[in-house]
Amino acid sequence: MTTAAATPRPVDTDKLHQLLHQAVVDMGAAMQSTLILIGDRLGLYRAMGDCAPVSAAxxxxxxxxxxxxxxxxLNANAAGKYIEYDAPSDTYSMTPEQSFALAQDDTAVHLPGFYHMLASCMKDEEKLTDIFRTGKGFGWHEHEKGLFEGCERFFRPSYLANLTTSWIPALEGVEEKLKTGARVADIGCGHGASTLLMAKTYPKSEFFGFDYHDKSIEQASEKAKSAGCSDRVHFDVAPAKSFPGKDYDFVACFDCLHDMGDPTGAAAHVKQSLANNGTWMIVEPIAGDDITSNLNPIGRIYYAASTIVCVPASRSQEVGLGLGAQAGEKRIRQVVTEGGFTHFRRASETPFNMVFEARA
Incomplete structure (x- = not known):
């Protein structure tokens, strides 16, 4: 049996031009991403961070x-509006806003870390292409090393701006415990940025950071030594489903629950590790519960990262649920309650994250 060929749809030239305009903008951003990475590595942005005009020479x-x-x-960055160009003097400068986002560390916005992550993912492109054919996973530890440093640098500004100023205070009774002295576990801690920030803010509490990636734990341990707090901040290699210790007053997971192969199993383990009246804080990427609500600029970034990093990481592990970075509150709630928690609420949020509170 044969079927008639589908009638070609006419091309709407206005829509085509809109698409091409978007593509040109995206091409420029993609090409400039390499230059942002180079500028960060060579200290070019930092050298312009005082906002004073400077010549190329x-x-x-x-x-x-x-x-x-x-x-x-410089010309590429000026065209991309990341720096300013003054034609009469043939000099370049940064505005205070550009300096804040590109030239300074430990601000509430620090863009270069993202480009280290991007470069790492591009280096892994051939391997990632292959898993689309095979359906296999690709573990966090299998990525090029720039992903780990970039991830810390990209997420740390958000923690600096929100973790101890709004997220923890939004949880019922947690900050009081941390101020007087609590046992805290940070699961999936990576290089320990979140752990060390909490330790600095709450010096009477003891902190335990766990991650299955041994190289990240090595980095975290070195950072704890440099910060002079290794006597009460401990980092160890352990997966989310079997990290050691009991009677934690507070357990935190930052942007990692959706990466886990068995997040429900991890939730069950967190529950049994908590002390009576203990609290679990889960920080996840901002997302609606349906696809349509996530089809926006932030969702575009998160869906892309989820495709390249999050779902492959989950599928490389036991169970391999593959929640993805845009799972949404409803799906996260289901995972947490299936793990045995009866109390679950959204305690806070930013344009990039949702912060959930869970208790047994």
């Missing part, structure tokens, strides 16, 4: 780089 002298390459780099 002067910036090259400051940073020990080649003037011709620096001029081209």
């Amino acid at each position: 002067e910036l090259a002298r400051r940073t020990g780089t080649d003037e011709r390459y620096i001029r081209e780099w």
Whole structure:
């Protein structure tokens, strides 16, 4: 039996031009991403962070780089609106806002970390393409190492801006316990940015950071030593379903529950590790409960990251549920309550994250 060929749909030239305009903007952003990474590695943004006008020659002298390459780099950044160009003086500068986002560490917004993550994912492209064919997973530990540093640098600003100022205070009774002295477990702690920030803010409490990735734990331990708090901040290699310890007053998971192969199993283990009246804080990427509500610029980033990092990480583990970074509150609630928790609520949120409170 044969069927008639589908009648070709006519091309709407206005819609085509809109698509091409979007594509040109995206192409420019994609090409510039390499330059942002180079600028961060060479300290070019930091050298302009005082916002004073500088020539290409002067910036090259400051940073020990080649003037011709620096001029081209500057022009690309000026075209992308990441720096400013003054034609009469032939100089370049940064606005305070550009400096805040690109040239300074430990601000509430720090963009370069994202580009380290992006570069790492691009280096893994061939391997990631293959798992689309095979359906296999691709573990967090299998990624190029830039992902781990970039992830810490990208997420740390949000923790600096929100963790101890709004997220923890939004939880019932938790901050009081931390101030007087509590046992705290940070699951999936990575390089320990969240753990160390809490430890600095609540010096009477003791902190235990766990991650299955041994290289990240090595970095976290070194950071604890450098911060002078290794006597009460401990980092160990352990998966979410079997981290050691009991009677934790507070357990936290930052942007990692959806990466786990068996998040329900992890929830059950968290429940049995908590002390009476203990609290579990779950920080997850902001998301609605249906696809349509996530089809926006932030959802675009999170769906892409989920495809490249989160779902492959989950599918590389036991169960391999593959929640994804846009699971939404309803799905997260289901996972947590199936793990044995009876109390679950959204305690806080930002444009990028949802913060949930769970208790037994």
